[in-house]
Amino acid sequence: MESTEGNSLQALRQNRGKVDSGLTHECGVFAAIGNESWEAGTEIAQIVLIGLQALQHRGQESTGIVTSEGHNEFNVQKGMGLVKNVFTNESISQLTGVMGIGHTRYSTSAKSTAINAQPFVVHSMHGSLAVAHNGELVNASTLRKQVLDRGVGLSTHSDSELITQALCLIPPDGEVNGPDWPARIRHLMQLAPLSYSLVVLLKDRIYAVRDPYGNRPLCLGKILASTHEMVNGFTEDIVNKIVDAEKPADGWVVASESCAFMKITRYMREIKPGEIVELTRSGPKTIDIIPTPAGKAMAFCIFEYVYFARPTSIFEGQEVYNARVHCGRQLALEHPVEADIVGSVPESGNAAAHGYSLQSNIPQGELLAKNTYVGRTFIQPSNRLRQMNVALKFSPILTNVKGKRIILIDDSIVRGNTVGPIIKLLRKSGAKEVHIRIASPPLKFPCYMGINIPTREELIANAKDFEDIALKVGADSLHYLSVEGLVRAVQKDIKVQGRKIGHCTACLTGEYPGGVPDNLDW
Numbered sequence: 039m040e041s042t043e044g045n046s047l048q049a050l051r052q053n054r055g056k057v058d059s060g061l062t063h064e065c066g067v068f069a070a071i072g073n074e075s076w077e078a079g080t081e082i083a084q085i086v087l088i089g090l091q092a093l094q095h096r097g098q099e100s101t102g103i104v105t106s107e108g109h110n111e112f113n114v115q116k117g118m119g120l121v122k123n124v125f126t127n128e129s130i131s132q133l134t135g136v137m138g139i140g141h142t143r144y145s146t147s148a149k150s151t152a153i154n155a156q157p158f159v160v161h162s163m164h165g166s167l168a169v170a171h172n173g174e175l176v177n178a179s180t181l182r183k184q185v186l187d188r189g190v191g192l193s194t195h196s197d198s199e200l201i202t203q204a205l206c207l208i209p210p211d212g213e214v215n216g217p218d219w220p221a222r223i224r225h226l227m228q229l230a231p232l233s234y235s236l237v238v239l240l241k242d243r244i245y246a247v248r249d250p251y252g253n254r255p256l257c258l259g260k261i262l263a264s265t266h267e268m269v270n271g272f273t274e275d276i277v278n279k280i281v282d283a284e285k286p287a288d289g290w291v292v293a294s295e296s297c298a299f300m301k302i303t304r305y306m307r308e309i310k311p312g313e314i315v316e317l318t319r320s321g322p323k324t325i326d327i328i329p330t331p332a333g334k335a336m337a338f339c340i341f342e343y344v345y346f347a348r349p350t351s352i353f354e355g356q357e358v359y360n361a362r363v364h365c366g367r368q369l370a371l372e373h374p375v376e377a378d379i380v381g382s383v384p385e386s387g388n389a390a391a392h393g394y395s396l397q398s399n400i401p402q403g404e405l406l407a408k409n410t411y412v413g414r415t416f417i418q419p420s421n422r423l424r425q426m427n428v429a430l431k432f433s434p435i436l437t438n439v440k441g442k443r444i445i446l447i448d449d450s451i452v453r454g455n456t457v458g459p460i461i462k463l464l465r466k467s468g469a470k471e472v473h474i475r476i477a478s479p480p481l482k483f484p485c486y487m488g489i490n491i492p493t494r495e496e497l498i499a500n501a502k503d504f505e506d507i508a509l510k511v512g513a514d515s516l517h518y519l520s521v522e523g524l525v526r527a528v529q530k531d532i533k534v535q536g537r538k539i540g541h542c543t544a545c546l547t548g549e550y551p552g553g554v555p556d557n558l559d560w
C-alpha cells in the first residue's frame with residue numbers, strides 16, 4: 039500500500055519519473071482476440087508482446103500482459119522496465135489464452151513502482167476484470183471519493199486502478215441478468231469524461247473505450263487470415279492484395295497507435311471519440327458512442343502530432359509524418375530566413391525540417407548524427423553535465439556545418455536543455471549563422487491528461503527573460519510556429535467522417551478542454 043500523505047495532485051505527482059529534457063510520454067495499450075476457431079496457446083500473448091514493443095516509445099517504466107483462456111482466472115505477467123527485459127520465453131509460456139491485453143507505462147498519477155504496473159486485475163462478483171489505461175483522470179480525486187464512499191477499498195493511488203474499481207460498480211439503473219458491462223462503461227464515462235483510452239479484458243470479451251473528447255488515440259486492426267502463409271513465396275505486393283481483400287480475419291487487435299500493427303496485423307480504422315467497441319470471438323461491434331458533456335468540442339492531443347507518436351502512425355485519416363511536414367511548411371511561411379542548409383535535431387524534428395526545406399527551397403541536409411544508444415537525458419546536477427549529455431547524444435556533421443548559414447529545426451523546446459548546447463556545438467564546428475525554428479508554439483502550461491509536462495517554473499517559455507531567449511541560447515534568431523499555424527497545419531489533411539474536428543492545445547494556450555483537476559492546490 040502506498041503512503042496516503044498529501045493527496046493534492048502535486049503531492050501525487052512528486053514521484054513520477056524525472057528527466058532533464060524533453061516531454062516524457064504517456065502510455066501504450068494493446069489488445070488481441072482470436073476468432074472462434076483460434077486455439078488457446080501463447081500466440082495471442084506473442085502478438086500482444088510484438089504490439090507492446092512497437093509501443094515502447096510511449097512508456098518505458100513498466101509493462102504487463104494479461105490473457106484469458108475463457109475462464110474466470112486470468113494469466114498475468116508484469117514487471118518494471120522495458121518489454122524486452124520483462125518478458126522471457128518462460129513468462130510468455132505462462133500466458134496461454136485466446137485473448138489478451140497489454141500495457142507500456144510512463145507514470146502520471148502514481149509512483150513508478152511494480153504495484154502500479156498495468157494492466158490492473160480485480161476479481162469481481164462476476165469474474166475477473168483487467169484494465170490497461172492511457173491517460174489521466176482530470177477528476178480523479180472526486181471519483182476516488184465516490185468509489186471509496188461505495189465501500190470499495192483501493193490499494194494504490196493510481197487513477198487506472200480507480201477506473202478498474204469504478205467498472206465493478208453496479209450502474210444507477212441496476213442490472214437484471216448479471217453484469218451489464220456496456221452500462222457499467224457508460225456509467226464510468228459519465229463519472230469521468232476525460233482522459234482515457236482503455237482496453238478492458240473480461241473472461242470472454244474485450245472492450246475498447248475512448249473518452250468522449252477523443253483526447254488519447256486508439257485504433258482497431260485485424261489479425262490477417264492465414265492465407266498470408268499460403269501465399270508465401272509471392273512478392274509482398276501480391277501478398278498485400280490478397281490479404282487486403284474482404285477475407286474473414288483470424289482475429290482483431292486494438293492499439294494506441296497503428297505503428298503497432300505489423301505484418302500479420304493490419305490497420306482497419308480509428309476508434310471514434312466516445313466509442314465503446316465490444317470485441318468477441320465473432321468480431322468487433324460498436325456498442326455506443328458517448329458525446330462530450332454539454333456538446334463541448336473534441337480535444338485530440340495535438341502533441342501526438344508534434345512529438346509523441348511514431349511518424350508512421352495514422353491519426354484522423356493522415357500519417358503523422360504528413361502533418362509534421364505541413365508544420366515545417368507553415369513554419370517556413372511564418373518565419374523565413376536566408377540560409378544555406380536546413381537540418382533538424384533528430385529524431386522528431388526530421389519531418390518538420392523536410393517541410394521547411396520544401397517550402398523555402400533551401401536544401402535539406404543532416405547537421406547532427408544521433409547516438410542511438412544514449413537514451414534519455416537524466417536529471418543532472420549541473421549545466422556542465424547537461425551539456426556533456428547533449429555532446430554525447432549528438433555529433434556535428436562537419437561537411438554540412440562548417441562555414442554554413444544553418445536553419446536548425448526542432449519540434450519543441452521544453453526546458454531548453456537541448457537547444458543551447460547544440461547551438462554551442464554547431465558554432466564550435468564552424469557554423470557561420472544558426473537560426474532556430476521550432477515547429478510548435480512555446481509550451482507554457484502543464485498537462486493533466488497523461489503527459490508529464492513539467493511545472494510552469496520548469497518550462498523555459500515561462501522564464502522572465504523569455505523574449506531574450508535567442509540571445510541566451512546563442513542563436514542568431516529563434517522563432518516558434520504560431521498556435522493558429524499549428525492547428526491549420528495539423529488539420530489540413532484530416533479525413534474523418536460524421537464528426538467535428540477539434541484538438542487539445544492546453545499546454546500552449548492554457549485552455550483545458552475538460553477543466554483543470556479538482557485537487558490542484560495552486
Ligand SMILES: O=P(O)(O)OC[C@H]1O[C@H](OP(=O)(O)OP(=O)(O)O)[C@H](O)[C@@H]1O
Pocket residue numbers: 058059060061345383384385386387448449450451452453454455456457
Ligand atoms: O527543451 P528540452 O527540455 O531540452 O527538450 C526538448 C527536446 O526533447 C525532445 O527530444 P528527445 O530528446 O525526447 O528525442 P527525440 O526528438 O529523438 O524524440 C524534443 O524533440 C526536443 O528535441
Ligand SMILES: NC(=O)CC[C@H](N)C(=O)O
Pocket residue numbers: 063064065143144145146147148154171172173174175196197198488489
Ligand atoms: N501516461 C499514462 O497514460 C499513465 C496512465 C496512468 N495515469 C498511470 O499513471 O499509470
Ligand code: SF4
Pocket residue numbers: 253339340341342484485486487488489542543544545546
Ligand atoms: S495539454 Fe498538451 S500534451 Fe496535454 S493533452 Fe493537451 S495538447 Fe496534449
Ligand SMILES: [Mg+2]
Pocket residue numbers: 383384385386387448449
Ligand atoms: Mg528531439
